[in-house]
Amino acid sequence: MSNATLHELAGQLRSRRIDRRRFMQGATALGVSGTAISSALRARGAIAQDATTVTFWTTFTDPDLSVIGGMVDTFNEQAEGYQVELVQIPPAQVTDVTQLMTAVRGGTGPDVYLLDRFIVAQRAADGLLQDLTEYGADEAVMSAHLPFARAEATYNGVPFALPSNTDARAIYYNRGALAEAGIEPDELDSSNGPLTWSRIAELANQFNEEGSGGNYSRLGFVPWMNQGWHYTYGFSWGGTFFNADACEVTPDDPAIVEAFQWVQDYCVDLGAQQVQAFGGPTMLPGFPAQEHPFVIGTLGMQVTGDWMIHQLEQYAPDMDYGITFIGVPNEGDESATWAGGWSVVIPEGATNPEPAFEFMSWYAGEPGQRIYTEESAHLPTIAALIEEADLYSENHLFFSQQLLPIAKNRPPLPVGARYWDELTIAWQSNYLGEAEPAAALASVKERVQPDLARFCPIEG
Amino acid sequence: MADTIVLPNTIQKPPERSGFNRFYRKHRNLIVGLLFISPWIVGFVAFLLYPILYTLQISFTRYSGFGEPVPVGFENYQHMLNDSVFWIAVGNTAFYLALAVPIGVVVAMVLALAMNQPVREVSIYRAILYLPSILPLFALSFVYLALLHPSRGIFNQFLINLGLPNINWLGDPQYSKIALVMLAQFGAGQAALIFLAALKGIPPSFHEAAMLDGASAWRRFWGITLPLMTPVILYDLILGLSLGIQIFTQVFIIFGSDPPGSPANSTMMYVVYLYLNGFRYSQMGYAAALALVLFVVTLILAMLVFRWSRGWVHYEGA
Numbered sequence: 001m002s003n004a005t006l007h008e009l010a011g012q013l014r015s016r017r018i019d020r021r022r023f024m025q026g027a028t029a030l031g032v033s034g035t036a037i038s039s040a041l042r043a044r045g046a047i048a049q050d051a052t053t054v055t056f057w058t059t060f061t062d063p064d065l066s067v068i069g070g071m072v073d074t075f076n077e078q079a080e081g082y083q084v085e086l087v088q089i090p091p092a093q094v095t096d097v098t099q100l101m102t103a104v105r106g107g108t109g110p111d112v113y114l115l116d117r118f119i120v121a122q123r124a125a126d127g128l129l130q131d132l133t134e135y136g137a138d139e140a141v142m143s144a145h146l147p148f149a150r151a152e153a154t155y156n157g158v159p160f161a162l163p164s165n166t167d168a169r170a171i172y173y174n175r176g177a178l179a180e181a182g183i184e185p186d187e188l189d190s191s192n193g194p195l196t197w198s199r200i201a202e203l204a205n206q207f208n209e210e211g212s213g214g215n216y217s218r219l220g221f222v223p224w225m226n227q228g229w230h231y232t233y234g235f236s237w238g239g240t241f242f243n244a245d246a247c248e249v250t251p252d253d254p255a256i257v258e259a260f261q262w263v264q265d266y267c268v269d270l271g272a273q274q275v276q277a278f279g280g281p282t283m284l285p286g287f288p289a290q291e292h293p294f295v296i297g298t299l300g301m302q303v304t305g306d307w308m309i310h311q312l313e314q315y316a317p318d319m320d321y322g323i324t325f326i327g328v329p330n331e332g333d334e335s336a337t338w339a340g341g342w343s344v345v346i347p348e349g350a351t352n353p354e355p356a357f358e359f360m361s362w363y364a365g366e367p368g369q370r371i372y373t374e375e376s377a378h379l380p381t382i383a384a385l386i387e388e389a390d391l392y393s394e395n396h397l398f399f400s401q402q403l404l405p406i407a408k409n410r411p412p413l414p415v416g417a418r419y420w421d422e423l424t425i426a427w428q429s430n431y432l433g434e435a436e437p438a439a440a441l442a443s444v445k446e447r448v449q450p451d452l453a454r455f456c457p458i459e460g
Numbered sequence: 461m462a463d464t465i466v467l468p469n470t471i472q473k474p475p476e477r478s479g480f481n482r483f484y485r486k487h488r489n490l491i492v493g494l495l496f497i498s499p500w501i502v503g504f505v506a507f508l509l510y511p512i513l514y515t516l517q518i519s520f521t522r523y524s525g526f527g528e529p530v531p532v533g534f535e536n537y538q539h540m541l542n543d544s545v546f547w548i549a550v551g552n553t554a555f556y557l558a559l560a561v562p563i564g565v566v567v568a569m570v571l572a573l574a575m576n577q578p579v580r581e582v583s584i585y586r587a588i589l590y591l592p593s594i595l596p597l598f599a600l601s602f603v604y605l606a607l608l609h610p611s612r613g614i615f616n617q618f619l620i621n622l623g624l625p626n627i628n629w630l631g632d633p634q635y636s637k638i639a640l641v642m643l644a645q646f647g648a649g650q651a652a653l654i655f656l657a658a659l660k661g662i663p664p665s666f667h668e669a670a671m672l673d674g675a676s677a678w679r680r681f682w683g684i685t686l687p688l689m690t691p692v693i694l695y696d697l698i699l700g701l702s703l704g705i706q707i708f709t710q711v712f713i714i715f716g717s718d719p720p721g722s723p724a725n726s727t728m729m730y731v732v733y734l735y736l737n738g739f740r741y742s743q744m745g746y747a748a749a750l751a752l753v754l755f756v757v758t759l760i761l762a763m764l765v766f767r768w769s770r771g772w773v774h775y776e777g778a
Contacts, residue, residue, distance in 0.1 A: 096717060098739040101525055126742045127526030213626040215611050273628050276723075277610035280631035284605060285716055348526065418741045421719035429724040434633060447545065451741070454522075 054084045054356050057100065057110040059091045063310055067375045068114075074371065075362055082355045084112075095119055095417035097128070100347060104128060109347045111356035112363075117152040117163055117343040118410045118420075124155035125414035125455060130346040132159045135357035144365075148409040149381035153343050155414070156459045162364035163381035165372055166341035168403040169227045169326060171200075172308055173301045174294065176320040181207045181218075181300070185322065188301075190398060194325035194335035197236075200301065201266055207300040208270070215277045219270075219293070220300040222279040223263045223431065228303040230427040233259035235336040235408050237329050241419075242411035247456035249411075249419060251426070251444040260430045260437035262329070272433040290315040306399040310377040323398055339407035341381060379404060414455045419448050512755075519748035525738075529745065536749035546750070548725050549733040555637055556707060556729065560644040561700040565693055567648040572655030586656075593649030601713035604643050605630070630714065633726035640727065643710055651696045658692040659685065690773040694765070701761055705754065706731050730754060 060068060065088060072086045087110065089099050095116070103109040115123065123129050137159040142150050149163035175185040183206050188195065195203075204220025211217030223233070234241060239255035242248070250256075267275050279299075282292055293299035295316045303326065312319055325335035344360045346353050362368050369380040373391050379400055385391060392400050413419060422444040429435035484491060494501070519536055521529035540546050575586045592600065607615045608629040616626055629639040662685060670680050708731045712720055720736060721728030734754070738747030 095719075095740055101739060105525065122742065126524035128524075211611070213611070213616070213620045215626065273632055276631040277626075277628045280628070280723075281609055281611075283716060283718075284630065285713060286602060286605065415741070421736070421740070424719050425721070425725050428722060429633075432631075432633065432724060434724050443544065447543075451743075 052082050054082055054112060054352050054359055055087055055110040056084050056112040056114070056359070057087050057089050058114040059089055060114065061088075061091055063314060064307075064376050064378075067372060070375070071363065071368055071371050075359060075368075079355075079359070082352065084359050095420055097123065101128065104347050104349050107349060109349050111346065111350040111352045112360055113345050113347050114164070114342055115161065115345050117149065117161060117341050118412055119416050120153055120161045120343060120345065121155040121412040122414050122416045123345070124158070124160040128347055129160040130348055130350065130353065132162065132346065132357065135346070135353060136361070137162065137357075141361070144383065145381040146383055146386075146404075148339065148407070149341060149343075152341075152409060152412040155412070161343035161345045162360050163341060163343045164364040165369065165376075165378045166339045166381050166404070166407075167305045167307065167378055168339050168399050168407050169232055169303055169305050169337045170323050170399065170403060171301055171326060172294065172304055173322050173324065174297060174299070174319060175322050177297045178203075178207065178300050183207060183300070188322060188324050190322070190324040190402070192324075194328045194333075196331055196333075197262060197327040197329060200327045204300060214274065216270075216274055218298045218300075219275065219278050221302070222275055222299065223266055223303075224427065225279040225282060225299070226294075226302050226304040230256075230260075230423045231338050231410055232303055232326065233263055235338050236326055237262075238333075238336070242413065244411075244458070247452065247458060249413070249415075249445055249448050249452060251419075251423060251441045251448075252438070257438050257441055258329070260427075260441065264430050264433060264437055267431045268433045272431065276432060295319075306377055306379060306396060309393065309395050323395055325403075335406065337403050337407050339379075339404065339409050341378075413452060414458070415448055415451045418451055419444075422447050515748045515751050518745050519752050521745045522743075523745040523748075524742040525744045532745065536746045537753075539746065540749065540753065545725065545728065545733060549721075549728045549730045552637060552726070552728055553705060553707070553730040556640060557701060557704045559638075559641045560704050561697060563641065564644055564648055564651065564700050565696055567645045568651035568655050568696060569689070569693075571648055571652035572659055575652060575656050576659045590649040590653060592646040593653075595646075597709045598713055600643070600646055601710045604639075604646070604710075605714055608639060631723055633724045636715065636723060636726045639714070640707070640710060643714075644704070651700075654692055654696065655689065658689050662688050687774045690769075691775055694769045694773050697765055698762055701765065702758055705758055705761070708732055708735065 056072065058065065058068060069086055072084050076083050097113075097115070097119075100109060100113055120129070141162070142153070142159055145153070145163045146166065149166055153159055153161035153163050171188070173185060173188045178185045178188075183203055186192075187203070200221060207218060207220030208216060209218035222228070231241070234253070234256040237255040237259035239253040239259060240250055241253070241256070243250050278293070281287060289295070289311060292315075294302050294304075295312070297319075312321065326337050328335050344364050346356050346360070350356055364381075366382050366385065369382050369385055370388075370391065372378060373380045373385060377393070377396050380386060380391075386400055386404065389397065389401075410416070410420075426435070426440035426444050429440050430437050518529055520531060520533060522532050522535075523529035571589050575582065575589060577585075579585075595603070607613050610616060610626065610628045610631065615629075620626055627635055629635050666684050666688075667680055670684060675683065707729050711727050711729050711732050715722045715727045720732045730750070731754070734747050734750040737743040737750065
């Protein structure tokens with residue numbers, strides 16, 4: 001209709017029945033009214049759709065994405081009056097929520113978002129997340145979760161997230177590959193307790209093999225690969241990363257410096273660049289999981305999490321492997337590990353917060369976490385589910401019964417993303433032999449503490 | 461006696477026009493012109509002018525992107541002076557610009573000269589040399605990742621076969637920026653095409669006259685080709701500087717985002733740090749201040765290059 005009117009106007013202009021000014025007025029009026037009508041129609045469409053759809057965004061990829069998809073389908077079968085729509089957004093690193101931020105600012109954000117739990121405090125402090133108290137996240141709901149998971153989901157005493165799963169880190173070892181290299185794998189059995197880091201290094205060195213071009217074709221252990229993070233070694237040496245009383249980050253804790261020093265010495269002894277050339281590509285974007293050195297048998301041992309059980313079932317179903325405790329600095333020390341995990345949140349601007357919370361309560365509650373634990377080989381945060389032994393396979397049971405009780409967690413801070421990034425930069429400089437551990441960790445504190453100071457004091 | 465002109469009764473005094481009508485008659489061309497370019501004006505105001513002014517405004521605040529910005533005066537600008545990562549980012553970006561842009565000019569020139577050779581298959585060669593330039597940057601980055609793989613990459617295999625050391629381009633902080641400089645040369649085909657057009661524009665008679673005088677090919681290149689190419693070289697320099705200073709995508713893809721700038725901050729470029737502050741560390745105010753400083757520095761750089769160019773750019777007929 002608007003095109004016909006425009007053609008009529010143009011015809012009148014050509015036959016000089018109207019002047020140019022009237023033509024411009026008519027065309028402008030037509031354009032403005034057309035835009036207004038189409039905008040109104042679009043707005044009506046969006047409202048109509050929002051009334052029955054709870055959008056749930058995740059950055060997860062397979063195999064966990066399929067598990068979540070199945071859970072959403074199960075929930076939708078029983079949901080009344082609305083349906084949950086799972087939307088996969090491009091995967092990003094855990095501390096990166098650019099797409100969420102921009103969507104919320106643009107008024108097109110989701111109703112539910114799956115957020116790495118250690119970053120909840122930061123996003124809550126930003127004003128990106130909604131307080132869940134008003135939707136029903138009361139004491140009864142929150143106290144069903146493990147204490148550390150609950151602490152991570154809370155900022156300044158206010159619940160901003162429902163914990164949906166957790167995990168723990170351990171050492172996986174390829175029994176078959178180690179045995180072929182003349183190493184007795186039974187020494188690593190978890191029933192023998194944790195090995196010292198120096199013993200792990202001795203075993204690893206028996207496995208190492210140089211290939212062409214000066215690079216390694218086989219390595220026994222690369223401390224920083226997979227889940228060998230700064231936190232893994234800092235906790236192993238008994239370090240603490242945050243002093244709550246002083247509201248101060250403490251990356252320069254002498255125990256953490258000592259841990260960094262051990263890792264640096266280990267890597268420099270083997271040739272830091274050669275070790276990097278072996279393990280570095282696995283950290284680059286797009287690296288296929290099925291080609292990981294541990295999966296193809298060129299890496300003897302690695303630190304990784306419970307989810308690796310599922311990945312090995314998929315990519316190396318015939319591998320003979322074992323799982324044991326994270327190493328200890330000295331004989332007789334208690335092993336330490338750390339737990340992370342995810343949570344569900346309601347971002348600001350969500351159009352259907354009440355049904356969203358109803359879904360979240362199911363997803364992060366006992367029914368949802370039971371499914372997720374069984375199908376993904378992750379761990380639940382619902383304390384009651386930890387006790388249900390039949391939820392876990394034998395390997396999985398090691399995580400839930402032996403590791404989770406001793407697991408620590410990253411401090412939930414409103415500068416969590418910056419702290420993680422700065423620790424990682426220091427970690428890289430350390431294992432590449434580019435910086436002295438003490439100096440690298442001191443610079444972490446120098447960069448993070450001023451940002452943290454403006455949020456102090458932080459309530460537990 | 462002079463003839464008296466009698467006005468016919470039908471001609472009357474024109475009616476009083478409104479203020480707008482008078483204004484319209486006086487500035488008719490201007491108004492119609494503005495109306496015709498109004499789509500551009502609206503775009504400029506909404507997507508360029510407003511964001512710049514808004515950036516200026518929030519650069520004086522502490523702001524996470526949500527809630528109310530808190531005014532902090534010049535705190536963000538003062539913070540830059542003491543922010544060690546800011547200076548690392550400045551240093552890395554300057555290093556990249558200092559190598560990638562001039563090398564880019566040389567590579568584009570060599571490509572253009574190669575594409576200008578009078579051989580029969582020249583169109584095929586031109587297509588081959590230009591091909592990498594039409595690849596989207598993210599696709600090129602993934603290809604580059606495979607080429608530079610420390611064990612399996614073709615590039616390193618080539619180095620090893622030549623008896624040269626096996627370099628860990630992506631994992632060694634000493635070489636990571638060099639890897640980015642090399643990647644930039646994959647896009648030289650774009651500039652080479654413009655250089656080729658400039659080469660074609662040089663009258664053959666100049667070269668013929670020089671040849672009659674016994675000038676060698678090298679002498680003709682320095683004495684004729686290069687001086688006449690200088691306006692295009694200046695254009696390439698300005699474009700290279702303004703794009704190079706904003707390097708982001710390839711860093712983010714090739715070196716990963718956990719954290720960006722890996723390994724050990726060696727590829728922490730200015731815009732990467734700006735992005736991190738805005739979207740990862742919830743410091744939108746500081747990110748805005750960084751953006752403003754970048755804007756001013758780019759402007760000054762462009763002005764300096766233009767000023768410097770007066771000494772070496774030869775415009776035909778000037």
